[in-house]
Amino acid sequence: MRFLKSIDWVLLAILCALAAVGMVTLFAAVHQGDSGLWQKQGIFWGVGMLVFMALCFMPLRLLGLACWPMYGVALLLVLLVPLIGDVHMGARRWLDLGVMNLQPSEIMKWALMFILAHWFSSREARGWVEILTALLLTALPASLIIMQPDLGTTLVLLFAASAMIIAAGLPWRLLGLAVVAGLASLPLLWHFMHDYQKQRVLTLLDPQSDPLGAGYHVIQSTIAIGSGGLLGKGFLHGTQDRLHFLPEQHTDFIFSVLAEEGGFIAVALLLFLYSALIMRILWIGHKAYSRFASLLCIGIASIFMLYITVNIGMVSGIFPVVGLPLPFISYGGSALVTMLAASGLVMRIAIESKGQIPWQRPGSPLA
Numbered sequence: 001m002r003f004l005k006s007i008d009w010v011l012l013a014i015l016c017a018l019a020a021v022g023m024v025t026l027f028a029a030v031h032q033g034d035s036g037l038w039q040k041q042g043i044f045w046g047v048g049m050l051v052f053m054a055l056c057f058m059p060l061r062l063l064g065l066a067c068w069p070m071y072g073v074a075l076l077l078v079l080l081v082p083l084i085g086d087v088h089m090g091a092r093r094w095l096d097l098g099v100m101n102l103q104p105s106e107i108m109k110w111a112l113m114f115i116l117a118h119w120f121s122s123r124e125a126r127g128w129v130e131i132l133t134a135l136l137l138t139a140l141p142a143s144l145i146i147m148q149p150d151l152g153t154t155l156v157l158l159f160a161a162s163a164m165i166i167a168a169g170l171p172w173r174l175l176g177l178a179v180v181a182g183l184a185s186l187p188l189l190w191h192f193m194h195d196y197q198k199q200r201v202l203t204l205l206d207p208q209s210d211p212l213g214a215g216y217h218v219i220q221s222t223i224a225i226g227s228g229g230l231l232g233k234g235f236l237h238g239t240q241d242r243l244h245f246l247p248e249q250h251t252d253f254i255f256s257v258l259a260e261e262g263g264f265i266a267v268a269l270l271l272f273l274y275s276a277l278i279m280r281i282l283w284i285g286h287k288a289y290s291r292f293a294s295l296l297c298i299g300i301a302s303i304f305m306l307y308i309t310v311n312i313g314m315v316s317g318i319f320p321v322v323g324l325p326l327p328f329i330s331y332g333g334s335a336l337v338t339m340l341a342a343s344g345l346v347m348r349i350a351i352e353s354k355g356q357i358p359w360q361r362p363g364s365p366l367a
Helices: 002-006 009-030 036-056 060-065 067-084 104-119 128-146 151-167 172-184 186-192 195-205 216-227 254-286 291-315 333-355
Strands: 086-088 091-096
Touching: 002 333, 009 036, 009 254, 009 333, 036 333, 060 067, 060 104, 060 291, 060 333, 067 091, 067 104, 067 128, 104 128, 104 151, 104 291, 104 333, 128 151, 151 291, 216 254, 216 291, 254 291, 254 333, 291 333
Parallel strands: none
Antiparallel strands: 086 091
């Protein structure tokens, strides 16, 4: 009974609502094609919820003590990708496990978040040793993932790490220097980008320059979003997705399916759910029992926020296409299970905070 009272029912309700929206939208995206994907996504949701519930019962203290082995295993999996990884659409990002394809970079995102929360749980980001250690922990997996190539996941790693370092007490002077250095490095970044990545940036600036080639995806996506209007064309009545004009409409561009069939009302509902999710995570972090838990919530919220912003921005023609899924909506096992696992961590933080469960003896890094 005490456990049930400690559950954050608002967070659980938001996740259930996102599950309903995601499954309905995915069915609309695949019902005329491979409908088996919808059934697989249901299995992924089941697996993800089992992980979610398991983490609800897992003392965060134990997870905190295991963060270094978790980081090491995730780093090892990322190292295995260029050696034995499968190639899909020109990128080597997955490991074939037989039952499913595992994307180690998805696990690495959350492992990095965990290790940074642990690192700054007993120290602030004000000394060079603390800052440089955090940067090294981030740069090592980021350099491996960018070579896959996977620019989207690399951006997520850098953004989440930056948010956590800032929250850990990074002085404003150093933050300003980091921003200036980042802007100054953009020409250098352009030099190291792959040709297809450069083409995506140029296509963003002028999609009509190659309407049947590089600009096709963005043009068809914006047509679908704009044609939805206020109320949409109706469930299973979208023309862009039904006629398969939308590329990857069950993964990266699934937001366009939602906007075309559900219109502004469906988009507003989804954005409300996302806003409620991020605000709830930050609120739980604010009320958390320890600094470790607070930083963990900030990292999770920042990852969700970047996923949402970049995915919706890229299908709307605001950002270049970088291949980031829409959280809880896009098809995909690795991304969904890891996001539900992160949500389970937030729920565990809420449970321990409400129940005032001591994590460790006073004065320890996790207390």
